[in-house]
Amino acid sequence: MILVSLGGCERAPTAAPSAAEEPTPSEPAATAPAPAAAEPEPAPAPESAPTPTVDPAIQAELDAVFAASPESSTSTGSPIDGDLEGAIAVPLRGPGFRFNPAKDPGSRYGTVELVQSVVRAAGVVRARLPGNDVTFGDLSRERGGVIKGHASHQAGRDVDVLFYLLDAKGEAFPAKAIPIDPAGEGTDYRDLATPDDDIPVTLDVPRTWAFVAALLSGEGGDEVQRIFVVEHVRTMLLEHARETGADAAAIERFAEITCQPGFPHDDHMHIRWFCAAGDIAAGCRDMKPIYPRQRERLAAAGVKATPAGKRQRKRPKLTTHAEARAKAGPMHESVTDFLDRRKAWIKRPHPGREYCK
Numbered sequence: 092m093i094l095v096s097l098g099g100c101e102r103a104p105t106a107a108p109s110a111a112e113e114p115t116p117s118e119p120a121a122t123a124p125a126p127a128a129a130e131p132e133p134a135p136a137p138e139s140a141p142t143p144t145v146d147p148a149i150q151a152e153l154d155a156v157f158a159a160s161p162e163s164s165t166s167t168g169s170p171i172d173g174d175l176e177g178a179i180a181v182p183l184r185g186p187g188f189r190f191n192p193a194k195d196p197g198s199r200y201g202t203v204e205l206v207q208s209v210v211r212a213a214g215v216v217r218a219r220l221p222g223n224d225v226t227f228g229d230l231s232r233e234r235g236g237v238i239k240g241h242a243s244h245q246a247g248r249d250v251d252v253l254f255y256l257l258d259a260k261g262e263a264f265p266a267k268a269i270p271i272d273p274a275g276e277g278t279d280y281r282d283l284a285t286p287d288d289d290i291p292v293t294l295d296v297p298r299t300w301a302f303v304a305a306l307l308s309g310e311g312g313d314e315v316q317r318i319f320v321v322e323h324v325r326t327m328l329l330e331h332a333r334e335t336g337a338d339a340a341a342i343e344r345f346a347e348i349t350c351q352p353g354f355p356h357d358d359h360m361h362i363r364w365f366c367a368a369g370d371i372a373a374g375c376r377d378m379k380p381i382y383p384r385q386r387e388r389l390a391a392a393g394v395k396a397t398p399a400g401k402r403q404r405k406r407p408k409l410t411t412h413a414e415a416r417a418k419a420g421p422m423h424e425s426v427t428d429f430l431d432r433r434k435a436w437i438k439r440p441h442p443g444r445e446y447c448k
Contacts, residue, residue, distance in 0.1 A: 145186055152182040156210055162369060164202040166235070166246045169376040169399035170363060171406075173246025175235030179206050181227055181250075187217030188225045191253065193267075198238055201230040201247040205364050208311045209250055215305035220298050223263035226253040228359060242406055246375070248316075248364040252302070254324070255295035264292050268358040273323040273436065277358075278429070283422045294324065296331045303328065304341045306362070313388060316365045316377065318349045321357035322440050325349045347382070350447035355437045368392040376400070380446045412437070 145153070156179060164177040178200035183190045188210065190199050213225050228251030231244050238244045253266040256277075269277040271294045281288035307315060332342045352361075366375035368389055376399040389396055416430060441447070 149182060149185055153185055153210065155179075156182065156206055159203045159207070161203045161207075161367060164204075164247065165373050165375075166202050166248050166366060166370050167374040168235075168246055169378055170243040170246050170249050171378070172399070172403050173235050173248075173376075175200065175202070175231055175233070175245075175247035177203075178231070178233050178235075178247050179203055180233075181206050181210065181230060185210060186214050188213035188227060191226050191228050191266075194228055195239075198229040198232060198244075199227070200233045201250060202364065202367065202370075204311050204314060204367055205230070205248060205250060208306060208309065208315075208364075209252070209362075211309055212302050212305040215309065216298055216301045220301055223255050223257075223295060223298055224266075225255060225298075225302055226266035227251070228253060228268070237404060237407055239407070240409070242409060243363075245404075248366070250362050251359050252362055253359045255298035255302070256292045257295045259291050259293075261293075263295075264290075270355075270357040270433065271321070271324055272357075272429075272432070275324075275327055278425075280426060283419060283426050286423050286425050289425070294327065296327055297335075299324075300328045300331050300337070303345055303360070304332070304337060307341045307344045308338055312344070313384070314365050314367070315344075315348065315362060316380075316385075317361075317363040318345070319352045319356045319361040319363075320349055321355045321436060322351045322442065323436060324357065325351070347444075347446065350442075350444070351439055353439050355433075355439075357433075357436065366396070368394050371395070371397060382446070 159179050164175070164179065167174050167176070179202075180196075181188075181190055181199045181201070183192075183196060183199075190196065209227060216225065229238060229241065229244055230250045231247045232238055235246050241249075243249055253268055254271060256264040256266050256269065258264040264279075267279060269279055269292055271277045275294040275296065277292050277294075279290040279292055281290075303318065306312060329342065329346060331337075332345070363378070365381075365385055366377050371389070371394045376397050378399050381396045381398065386396060422430075
């Protein structure tokens, strides 16, 4: 059993099913055993390595994803008041990625641009740093609209991406929505009342950075508007990127568009796309900020961004941290210690950056 899940944008934690069910998000403890020292960044696969075989059924799904035309999907309204037409689904599994098996597969739809971008980025990481897959959480419903547990994700332009994780031996750990602390550590709790089945994990920084770098540097990367992520994970990723001589443009973009929202997003990243130029006439509306370079891109296409107005639909009720904690039942002191320690970063900071208000 676990205490909270922060697997969605602007989403509060909720009590979760027992460990007997599919892998589910979990919350780490401050007093968990320290994981092994961080492993060095995995070496890229040799260029002579054979290309792994992809199951024909999965390959057919991937072919369909990349055969889709961006013009075939239309996002209307805003992420908090939107709808979706012509959506495509992220395959349940593919080279370098999976859709979270604990999530409703009816919530894996997005615009063609979004789905192609995240699948492509996952493939880049797999080719360069094989051995650990990225896990996608909720996108949107097939027709958009209100989605359970989220205040946004309504227009096919949002996706939750769980962090790549490592176990205490530095080996790949199937991603769950496990909050990561400022030391880059977390704990996969099973039974909250005992630490006997706790599994310590660490953030797989090289692969998590490789994913966002591939996303921002790849085709359509300029259309990524926002990455919501807790401030200390943002710092870890930027430090790694600079220390390893990563692409300067990707570093600059990531630094500019990353902010911690009201819910901390310490267990995943929430990534949002701008309206496609062709969707604006159909009523697509962007949340702020709309960067100067985006206005220039749209002007070159002969259109202007239309900012979203006030929310029209009723805001879904989200479970608060206090409510989740009250519903969780008996907890070992290591869990309560973590929850108390988490208060230090759970509140949205005001870092003074131009686009983080």
